[in-house]
Amino acid sequence: MNAFSSKLSRRTFLKQNSLAGLGVALASTSVTALPMIGTKAAQVPAVLGGPSAWAEVKWPVWPQWNPETDEKQLLEVVRSGIWSRADVVTQFEKEWAAALGVKRCLAVVNGTNALVTAIHQLGIGAGDEVLVPPYTFIASVSSILSNGAMPVFVDIDAETFQIDPAKIEARITPRTKAILAVHILGLPVDMDRVMGIAKKHKLLVIEDACQAHLAEYDQKKVGSIGDAGCFSFQNSKNLPIGEGGAIVSNNDHFIDLCFSYTNFGNPYGSAVGTVSTGAVMQGTKLRFSEYQAAIGLAQMKRLYAQTTTRNENAEYLKSLIKDIPGIVPYKLYDKVTRGAFHLFPFRYQKEGFKGLSREAFLNALRAEGVPCSSGYTPLNTQPYLKDTFDSENYKRMYSKEMLDINRYNEQNKCPVNDKVCSEAVWLTQNMLLGTKDDMKAIASAIEKIHHNVDKIKTLGQK
Numbered sequence: 001m002n003a004f005s006s007k008l009s010r011r012t013f014l015k016q017n018s019l020a021g022l023g024v025a026l027a028s029t030s031v032t033a034l035p036m037i038g039t040k041a042a043q044v045p046a047v048l049g050g051p052s053a054w055a056e057v058k059w060p061v062w063p064q065w066n067p068e069t070d071e072k073q074l075l076e077v078v079r080s081g082i083w084s085r086a087d088v089v090t091q092f093e094k095e096w097a098a099a100l101g102v103k104r105c106l107a108v109v110n111g112t113n114a115l116v117t118a119i120h121q122l123g124i125g126a127g128d129e130v131l132v133p134p135y136t137f138i139a140s141v142s143s144i145l146s147n148g149a150m151p152v153f154v155d156i157d158a159e160t161f162q163i164d165p166a167k168i169e170a171r172i173t174p175r176t177k178a179i180l181a182v183h184i185l186g187l188p189v190d191m192d193r194v195m196g197i198a199k200k201h202k203l204l205v206i207e208d209a210c211q212a213h214l215a216e217y218d219q220k221k222v223g224s225i226g227d228a229g230c231f232s233f234q235n236s237k238n239l240p241i242g243e244g245g246a247i248v249s250n251n252d253h254f255i256d257l258c259f260s261y262t263n264f265g266n267p268y269g270s271a272v273g274t275v276s277t278g279a280v281m282q283g284t285k286l287r288f289s290e291y292q293a294a295i296g297l298a299q300m301k302r303l304y305a306q307t308t309t310r311n312e313n314a315e316y317l318k319s320l321i322k323d324i325p326g327i328v329p330y331k332l333y334d335k336v337t338r339g340a341f342h343l344f345p346f347r348y349q350k351e352g353f354k355g356l357s358r359e360a361f362l363n364a365l366r367a368e369g370v371p372c373s374s375g376y377t378p379l380n381t382q383p384y385l386k387d388t389f390d391s392e393n394y395k396r397m398y399s400k401e402m403l404d405i406n407r408y409n410e411q412n413k414c415p416v417n418d419k420v421c422s423e424a425v426w427l428t429q430n431m432l433l434g435t436k437d438d439m440k441a442i443a444s445a446i447e448k449i450h451h452n453v454d455k456i457k458t459l460g461q462k
Contacts, residue, residue, distance in 0.1 A: 045452050046367035047459070053368040053445035062430050063240035063299065070298035077290045085272045085287045092293035093246070095300060099214065100221040100229070102248045104255040107288035107296075108262055111210040111232025114245035115143035117286065118228040119178070121257040122204050124149050126397040128177035130206075133163035134380040134417045136182045140208050141379060144180065145388050148397055152176070153380040155414040159331040161185055161345055161424075164416070165193035169201075178204035183212035183222045186238065186340030186429070190333045191217045191225050198226075206230065210245070213238040214307045215340035217333070222340075223248050233296060238310075238342055238429055239303050241296045244288060262286035310341040310432040313439050317344065317432075320443035324450055326352020328423075341432055345375070347423040353453045358423065361449065364456055368445035371431070375424040380412045 044050025077088055089107055097105035108114050124130060126148040132140055134153045144151045154171050157164040161184055168179065179198055181189045189207075198205045205226030209215070213231065215222045223229025228251075233244030247258050256268035263270060265283030272287065318329040328347040332339060348358050358374060365372050388394055389403040401407065431442070449456065 043448055045364055045448050045456060046369070047364040047449075048452065048455055053370060053441045053448075063235060064302065065298075069301075070295075073297060074291060074294040077294045080290075083290050086290055088290045088293040088297070089288045092288075092296050092300075095297065096231075096246055097248060099300065099303075100224050100248055102221075102224045102229070103250045104248065104252060106247045106255055106258050106262070107293065108245045108247065108286045109288065110243050111230060111234065111245035112139040112143060113262075113286045114210075114230035114232070114247045115139060115180075115206070115208060116146050117258050117261055118206055118230055118247050119143055119147045119149070121254060121261055122178065122206065122227060124177050124204070127175060129173060129175040130178045130180050131163075131168060131171055131176060132180040133182055133184070134378055134412075134414045135161055135376055135420060136184050136208070136379060137210070137376075138379060138382075138384070139210070140180060140182050142384070148393065149177070150175070150398070150402070151385075153412040153414055153417075155416045156420060158347070158416050158420050159328075160190075160333060161187060161330060161420065162189045162333075163194070165190050165197065168194070168197050172201055172203075176201070176203060178206055180206050180208055181226060182208040183215060183340075184208075185330070185345050185426075186212045186215055186342035187330060187332060187345075188212065188215050188217040188222050188336045188339065190335075191220075191222070192335060195225065211237065211342035212340045213342075214303060214338065216336070216338040218335040219337050224250070227251070228254065233292075236342075236428075238306065238340055239296065239299050241292050241299065244292050244296065257281070306433060307338065307340060310429060311339055313432040313434065313436070314339065314341045314344055316436060317439040317442060320439060321346065321446055324352070324443075324447055326350065326450065327446060342429050343375075344427040344429075344432060346425050347420065348425050349423060353450060354457065356453050356457055358425070360456065360459075362425065364449045365425075365445060368448070370442055370445050371428060373426045373428075375426045376421055378414070378418055378421050380414055380417070381409055 046052040093105040093107050108117060124147055128149045129152045130144045130149050131154050132144065132151050133156050135156045141151045152171050154163050155167050156162060163181060179194055181194050183189055195205060207223050207226045207229040209223035209229050210232035212222045223231060229248045231246045233239050233241035235242050249255050259268045260266060260281055261283045263283060264285055265279030265281040266277045267280050270277045321327045322329050326349045328349060330345050348361055350356055350358060353361060362372055362374060386405045389405055394403060
């Protein structure tokens with residue numbers, strides 16, 4: 001695999017790459033590591049003027065691109081002049097379906113619209129409720145709102161960061177139509193319990209696998225277990241195309257409907273550009289392009305090996321940091337056979353660091369050359385919900401009582417999520433493509449901060 005990219009100073013890198021975009025990455029090449037974990041050598045933390053965990057780093061650009069192996073099909077597409085949906089998109093769909101072990105795949109413009117389309121074609125709309133966790137990207141919820149349905153938040157399991165199955169049934173009402181199971185961070189949901197609840201209450205299950213490429217639950221790829229699975233190929237994702245998404249299912253009729261909806265309502269099988277077929281439903285235009293598919297096919301060739309590397313390094317890094325007081329790494333459910341690790345999450349509990357704030361910890365970790373983020377803020381209390389409830393469409397569809405935002409907020413409290421949002425720390429997926437020495441250096445940086453926390457607190461970052 002080619003590691004591309006020029007050498008940048010850490011300052012230049014941080015200036016050019018926003019952590020909020022999750023586009024930062026660490027090199028898969030060697031770095032100058034700190035002493036082995038456990039020594040607690042009296043190195044001064046970088047935030048106090050000592051050496052950083054990485055003295056020199058080759059920061060790679062993400063996504064990876066190797067001209068020698070990746071450009072042939074893309075150039076053929078560009079030179080052909082056939083850029084709208086055609087044979088290369090079909091090839092991508094077939095290969096992604098095969099990778100997931102499902103019958104059908106439909107590629108669309110992005111993961112958000114994959115969710116919007118799937119929800120719509122499963123017949124979910126005005127008056128319906130969809131159960132969703134609050135620890136997710138806003139697209140999970142906006143796709144529900146875009147269809148006129150009502151999101152009902154189910155609190156999460158703090159250990160796994162996922163929707164807590166034990167809290168689902170208490171949120172079911174006669175209006176409940178579906179569960180949106182979000183495999184957030186690339187870590188699978190407890191799908192046995194979710195599917196059992198769905199079967200008992202006759203609910204649909206949509207898997208938001210936008211961050212969970214090739215993750216597995218009980219040897220089955222996530223996205224292939226529920227009624228529909230949705231994926232994102234946005235630039236930071238493990239399978240990056242820039243923008244892109246996909247809907248997968250074993251239900252032919254459902255995928256045919258999704259195709260029609262994303263192609264102006266024309267029937268499945270209609271050629272792109274056809275104007276004489278006649279639309280069979282109200283639709284829109286969410287078609288994938290040939291050059292997007294060519295990029296995706298190139299990226300797919302690396303995904304299997306990268307996923308293995310991420311899993312190995314995630315488990316190794318977890319083993320190195322799990323005994324540091326105040327550091328609580330993710331937990332996987334027993335039947336998870338593989339994670340995607342779009343992000344490596346752990347909870348930072350300041351009590352284990354003598355009260356050092358999470359912000360101060362993050363600053364100290366970044367000073368060590370370790371890109372990190374605090375992740376999501378609570379999604380169930382943000383102003384977009386009131387804005388939607390105040391819209392004329394929602395006022396026509398729901399009673400004044402149901403649109404009372406104060407009442408809604410009271411009913412949708414998620415205290416575990418609130419706590420997790422105040423404790424979480426994320427490392428990006430690219431970091432897990434490094435070496436074992438890289439993982440040791442990350443862990444050693446955390447240990448160095450812990451060992452010198454009294455001195456760090458003197459900076460006034462309390």
